[in-house]
Amino acid sequence: MTQQPAGIDLETSLGYLLKEASSALRSAMEAVLRPLGMSITHYSCLELLAQRPGLSNSELARGAFVTRQAMNVLLQSLERDGFVTRPAQPVAGRVLPVELTATGRRQLATASAAVKDVEDRMKSTLNAGEQAMLGDLLARCVTSLREQPASAAQPAGSRPRS
Numbered sequence: 001m002t003q004q005p006a007g008i009d010l011e012t013s014l015g016y017l018l019k020e021a022s023s024a025l026r027s028a029m030e031a032v033l034r035p036l037g038m039s040i041t042h043y044s045c046l047e048l049l050a051q052r053p054g055l056s057n058s059e060l061a062r063g064a065f066v067t068r069q070a071m072n073v074l075l076q077s078l079e080r081d082g083f084v085t086r087p088a089q090p091v092a093g094r095v096l097p098v099e100l101t102a103t104g105r106r107q108l109a110t111a112s113a114a115v116k117d118v119e120d121r122m123k124s125t126l127n128a129g130e131q132a133m134l135g136d137l138l139a140r141c142v143t144s145l146r147e148q149p150a151s152a153a154q155p156a157g158s159r160p161r162s
Helices: 014-036 040-051 057-064 068-080 102-122 128-147
Strands: none
Touching: 014 040, 014 102, 040 057, 040 068, 040 102, 057 068
8 A cells, every 4th residue: 555645735725825815916016116116015015005004113113024123124214215214313212113205105105006906906806705715714823823933834644853
C-alpha cells in the first residue's frame, strides 16, 4: 500500500488562492496608482492618515505592512513633496505625529477613487450578501491566525521536534 506524500493541492488550497488573489489585487492597484506617481505603500500611508490623523511612523509602518525604516524614508519623501507635515519637535517622547496637507488630501482623493474602482471590479461577480460573507470570512481567518500561535497549529499526528 503506497501512501501519497502529504502536500498542498494548489487547485483547492485556500492559502494559495488567497495569495493569487492578493497578487492580482496588488497588480491591479499598482496599475492605477503608477500613473498618479504613487506606490501602494504611498497610497496606504495617505489613506491611513486620512482615517487616523496623527499616527506615528511606527503605527503607519504596521498599518502599511512595511518596516519602520521604509516608512521613515517614505515619510521624508512625502514631507518633502508637501503631502504630509510633521512637527519639528516631538509632541510626547520621540513621537512625531504625521498629518495630511491639503495637497496630500487632493492626491489621496484621486488615488482612493482609482483603488475603489479596482475593488469594485474585484467583487463585481459577487452579490451584496456574498461580499459581506467574504469580508467576514477573511476577517475570521486573520483572527484565527493571529490568535493561534503556529506551534499550536501542528498537524494531527505530528510531534514538535526536540
